Amino acid sequence: MHSYDEPVYLISVVANMLKIHPQTLRQYERDGLIEPARTQGRMRLYSQRDIDRMKMILRLTRDMGVNLAGVDVILRLKEQMEKMEQEIEYLKEELSKVNRHGVVPSGKAVVKKSHYDLVIFEGE
Secondary structure, eight states: OOOTTOOOEEHHHHHHHHTOOHHHHHHHHHTTSOOOEEOTTOOEEEOHHHHHHHHHHHIIIIITOOOHHHHHHHHHHHHHHHHHHHHHHHHHHHHHHHHHHTSOOTTTOOOOOOOOOOOOOOOO
16 A cells, blocks of 8 residues: 555556546646656656645536636645644644643743723713
8 A cells, every 4th residue: 555645646547537638637737736756757656645636626627617726826725724724733732731831931932012002082
């Protein structure tokens, strides 16, 4: 069994799996939507992750009518969200460490000083 990220599938196999023309895969690569690995002989190899990404691209274009520029924006936003989710998980772990020890280490403490003016108007 291959890992999720291991590039093992040839372009003809992937095109057949997804029921698309190999030229479509080449177009997605030219547009920067996918980036298959290359052998030393420059043959494209796709991983299961690449195939799942292409399935999402096809779902967006075929089922939802999104053009390739829109797909690019959606995929970039999805990647940003995934990075943010990882950061949130990291911060949750750090917070749980703080909660266990009851003290925030001075090297990790964030202190913000700000001044706010409060103005209260009396109604008539």
